[in-house]
Amino acid sequence: MNLDVIISYIPLYIEAFILTVKIGWLGILLALVIGLFAAFVMHFKIPFLSGISLVYIELFRNTPLLVQLFFIYFGLPKVGLTISAETCGFVGLGLLGGSYMAEVFRSGLESVPKSQTESALALGLSRKQLFLSVILPQAISQSVPGILANVIFLLKETSVFSAISLMDLMFTAKDLIGLYYDTTEALFLLVIFYIIMLLPVSVIGSIIEKKARFRTLGV
Amino acid sequence: MGFEVLLKGNNMLRLLTGLGVSLKISFVSVAISIVLGVILGILMALKNPVITVISRVYLEIVRIMPQMVLLFIVYFGTTKALGISLEAETAAVIVFSFWGTAEMADLVRGALLSIPAIQYESSISLGLNRLQTYRYVIVPQIIRRMIPLSINLITRMIKTTSLVMMIGIVEVLKVGQQIIEANRKASPTAAFGVFLVIFLLYFIACWPISMLSRYLEKKWEN
Amino acid sequence: MKKNNLKKILAATLTLALGVATLTGCGSASAKEGSAEQTSSDASATQEQSDSKVYRTLDEIKESGEINIGVFSDKNPFGYVDENGEYQGYDVYFANKLGEDLGVKINFVSTEAASRVEYLETGKVDIVLANFTVTEERAEKVDFALPYMNVALGVVSPKDKVIKDLSEIKPDDQVIVISGTTAETYLEKNYPDIKLQKFDTYATAKTSFENGTGVAWANDNTEVIAYAIENPGYEVGIPSLGSQDTIAPAVSKGNSTLLDWINGEIESLGKENFFHADYEATLIDTYGKDYEETLVVEGGKVADTSSEASSDSSEEASSAASSDAAEASTEASSAK
Numbered sequence: 112m113n114l115d116v117i118i119s120y121i122p123l124y125i126e127a128f129i130l131t132v133k134i135g136w137l138g139i140l141l142a143l144v145i146g147l148f149a150a151f152v153m154h155f156k157i158p159f160l161s162g163i164s165l166v167y168i169e170l171f172r173n174t175p176l177l178v179q180l181f182f183i184y185f186g187l188p189k190v191g192l193t194i195s196a197e198t199c200g201f202v203g204l205g206l207l208g209g210s211y212m213a214e215v216f217r218s219g220l221e222s223v224p225k226s227q228t229e230s231a232l233a234l235g236l237s238r239k240q241l242f243l244s245v246i247l248p249q250a251i252s253q254s255v256p257g258i259l260a261n262v263i264f265l266l267k268e269t270s271v272f273s274a275i276s277l278m279d280l281m282f283t284a285k286d287l288i289g290l291y292y293d294t295t296e297a298l299f300l301l302v303i304f305y306i307i308m309l310l311p312v313s314v315i316g317s318i319i320e321k322k323a324r325f326r327t328l329g330v
Numbered sequence: 331m332g333f334e335v336l337l338k339g340n341n342m343l344r345l346l347t348g349l350g351v352s353l354k355i356s357f358v359s360v361a362i363s364i365v366l367g368v369i370l371g372i373l374m375a376l377k378n379p380v381i382t383v384i385s386r387v388y389l390e391i392v393r394i395m396p397q398m399v400l401l402f403i404v405y406f407g408t409t410k411a412l413g414i415s416l417e418a419e420t421a422a423v424i425v426f427s428f429w430g431t432a433e434m435a436d437l438v439r440g441a442l443l444s445i446p447a448i449q450y451e452s453s454i455s456l457g458l459n460r461l462q463t464y465r466y467v468i469v470p471q472i473i474r475r476m477i478p479l480s481i482n483l484i485t486r487m488i489k490t491t492s493l494v495m496m497i498g499i500v501e502v503l504k505v506g507q508q509i510i511e512a513n514r515k516a517s518p519t520a521a522f523g524v525f526l527v528i529f530l531l532y533f534i535a536c537w538p539i540s541m542l543s544r545y546l547e548k549k550w551e552n
Numbered sequence: 553m554k555k556n557n558l559k560k561i562l563a564a565t566l567t568l569a570l571g572v573a574t575l576t577g578c579g580s581a582s583a584k585e586g587s588a589e590q591t592s593s594d595a596s597a598t599q600e601q602s603d604s605k606v607y608r609t610l611d612e613i614k615e616s617g618e619i620n621i622g623v624f625s626d627k628n629p630f631g632y633v634d635e636n637g638e639y640q641g642y643d644v645y646f647a648n649k650l651g652e653d654l655g656v657k658i659n660f661v662s663t664e665a666a667s668r669v670e671y672l673e674t675g676k677v678d679i680v681l682a683n684f685t686v687t688e689e690r691a692e693k694v695d696f697a698l699p700y701m702n703v704a705l706g707v708v709s710p711k712d713k714v715i716k717d718l719s720e721i722k723p724d725d726q727v728i729v730i731s732g733t734t735a736e737t738y739l740e741k742n743y744p745d746i747k748l749q750k751f752d753t754y755a756t757a758k759t760s761f762e763n764g765t766g767v768a769w770a771n772d773n774t775e776v777i778a779y780a781i782e783n784p785g786y787e788v789g790i791p792s793l794g795s796q797d798t799i800a801p802a803v804s805k806g807n808s809t810l811l812d813w814i815n816g817e818i819e820s821l822g823k824e825n826f827f828h829a830d831y832e833a834t835l836i837d838t839y840g841k842d843y844e845e846t847l848v849v850e851g852g853k854v855a856d857t858s859s860e861a862s863s864d865s866s867e868e869a870s871s872a873a874s875s876d877a878a879e880a881s882t883e884a885s886s887a888k
Contacts, residue, residue, distance in 0.1 A: 173485065173536035174529055175492035178503065182525040185756065188763035189332060189522035196749070196765070263393065270396035271493065276749050276760065281398055282731075286750060288406070289666025289732025290740070292673070292693050298407050301399055309394035339635025406667075409674035415606060418676075496752075498671075500625070500662050507755035508633040511626040514758065515782050521759045 116296045120287060124300050127283040132308060134197060134277065135269045138204025139262055145205060146212025153213070154220045164213065171210035177271045179203050184275040200272045208265045215257035219250035259316035266309055280304050332523030335513045344509070345524075348502035349531050355419060355494060356487035359426035364480055366427065367434020374435055375442040385435065392432035398493050400425045405497045422494045426487055433483055441475040478547035485536040485543070492532070502528055606675030607804035610813050613678055618657045621647045622677035625662035626755040629778060629838045630683045642834045643681045646700060646801075649826065650679070653817060664752050666732025669693050672804045679814070680802045683772065685734045687797070695805055697814040698852025699798030700827055705735050706773025707790035708780050714789040715768045721746055728766035730757050735770040738794045774847060778838045798854055815852065822851020 149164040151157075171179065184199045194202070223246050231241045273282030284301040288294050336342045374385050405421040408414060416424070445468055453463040495503045506524045513520050613619050623643050624631035631641040639647075639660045651658035661677050668684055671677045672694045685703055686696045707727075709715040721727060726749040729736040739746055749766050751757035758779070761769045769776060773792055780786045801818075803810045821827070827848045835847070849855075 175489040186522040186525040189519040267396040270398040
């Protein structure tokens with residue numbers, strides 16, 4: 112490995128890192144919003160919307176992000192809907208993630224025992240109070256490990272952004288290999304930057320997961 | 331809308347053959363992952379400190395490295411570093427098995443540890459010997475827990491195989507691109523039809539499998 | 553209870569059987585690969601690790617009865633796959649001839665622009681015949697044979713907003729390039745301020761260009777000219793950019809037996825005007841007759857100037873378009 116090459120590449124990787132993190136986290140935020148909404152309408156069996164949510168979840172959970180992005184970025188403009196690569200990456204990740212998050216939130220909502228609803232209503236809480244201050248907090252805290260697992264999954268999925276010309280970490284590595292043929296150095300930096308991006312999330316995830324486990328054990 | 335291009339020549343058949351390539355890679359990888367994962371999972375459940383440390387590092391690598399990065403390292407990196415030339419499909423199977431084994435091992439370990447010690451004790455006190463305990467009590471429970479999750483792994487494998495296009499394997503997405511390219515003049519909107527069909531093909535391949543996994547999981551829950 | 557158990561065991565054996573079946577399927581496949589790899593690993597074992605031989609010599613290829621040739625599968629009309637799944641195009645026509653004369657079966661490997669050097673460096677293909685422009689940087693990594701085509705860079709843009717000079721590109725505009733092509737290298741080096749939108753395949757780059765995400769597409773001029781001819785809404789505003797280059801077959805660094813054989817082949821094919829026949833079989837539908845003398849390099853001998861090429865062809869054949877290209881190229885070189 113050539114140290115000079117590595118040093119000269121670092122600024123490019125930092126640029127790509129910022130883009131990857133930015134679009135990745137924006138996508139995750141969108142995924143949380145979509146997921147919560149879809150889980151909500153399905154849990155309360157809101158007519159029509161819950162049907163759509165079900166179809167959406169099944170479609171996006173059972174297809175790869177790469178194919179989704181290809182369809183959104185290259186296919187949709189053919190019928191008049193053109194969006195920029197960055198928007199496509201963010202929306203694509205949000206849609207994929209939303210379908211995974213929805214499942215997590217849904218099982219979180221289901222984990223709150225029915226008896227709590229009954230007792231809260233008996234105590235005189237309104238439906239809104241019941242949902243916002245009794246069910247939702249418990250459902251979310253139940254969902255935390257699942258959410259974190261999905262966050263890691265989605266951050267990893269950003270590596271397919273390269274296919275739609277986003278200069279993310281993966282694309283930068285591929286591009287540098289194609290331009291200067293220093294394969295080892297380019298791949299080495301790629302691994303390093305993914306570790307920087309994901310190791311902290313993974314470690315925090317494990318810590319929280321352990322705590323959550325204790326809570327469910329009733330400690 | 332660009333669907334007509336799929337009716338030309340063998341185009342639809344080619345697309346399906348491309349999907350076949352992805353399916354083949356995922357099934358081979360899942361099979362390898364199950365075998366190696368079960369072995370590793372049992373080893374991990376033994377709680378040997380050395381194995382624990384090694385397996386923790388291994389699982390963490392799999393957890394944080396995108397499969398695409400691993401594909402590039404194995405496909406291009408190994409040849410440079412070790413001087414072995416791998417076929418793209420072999421590289422893909424290695425990477426997906428590397429990933430699947432970790433997932434399976436973690437599941438097996440979890441399933442093994444989730445069986446309370448009292449079950450072993452009561453089986454013995456009922457007069458079963460060790461072999462019988464495993465044969466009639468422990469293994470059936472583990473299998474029940476494992477099968478839905480392993481089936482679920484198959485769908486995730488299939489979805490992930492869409493990445494192998496990036497290391498030059500001609501699978502369904504690449505065939506789709508070739509079709510779009512060869513018919514750019516005659517069917518300018520082919521990109522819409524072709525990518526939509528590929529999207530649906532993946533759905534048709536994965537959805538029944540994930541339904542099966544969910545069904546089994548529900549059925550064996552209690 | 554008993555029945556339930558039986559079912560479970562059945563399920564378990566089924567999964568196991570499935571696993572074993574797929575495993576053995578894989579085993580036989582890898583055994584096949586193994587035999588091909590063995591020859592190279594045997595050979596490399598005798599050499600040092602640092603210069604371990606990744607390539608196969610001419611004799612090894614002949615012995616195996618198969619040659620791996622890297623071509624584009626999405627670059628119409630040079631290398632693409634038709635609706636019957638057959639590889640076609642100018643590069644492929646030449647590849648087929650090489651296979652025929654070697655007396656071996658051809659195994660086409662679909663490559664992307666950015667991985668062409670990798671494929672040779674790692675011995676995944678024996679020859680790259682994928683519109684590979686000869687450059688100094690590449691020649692350090694691979695060995696080029698004699699050329700068979702002329703090329704320069706070109707820029708195509710939509711007719712209603714034709715870009716005739718790179719200075720017309722506004723700071724926010726994006727120019728589409730394909731990763732790993734000479735166009736990318738040239739623009740990165742000489743016009744670092746132009747924003748590039750990079751794709752890794754021809755198919756995605758062209759589709760995206762059609763979808764209007766970039767103001768122009770920079771690539772080999774052969775490619776952009778073909779694109780403008782086939783797509784009426786587009787015009788090649790800059791027909792020639794950078795230096796006049798050539799396209800040649802490439803082999804792994806040091807594979808002299810194969811290289812010499814290809815060179816001999818190109819020279820002898822020149823005597824039968826093979827590349828003109830190739831042009832007429834694969835490119836004439838796209839370019840017409842006009843570009844034949846400008847594009848084709850016969851017998852590995854590049855005509856010194858384009859004027860020689862045009863004097864060669866009959867007066868009426870040297871069209872406005874080709875002389876335009878020649879003019880632009882002299883302008884470009886004088887500007888440098």
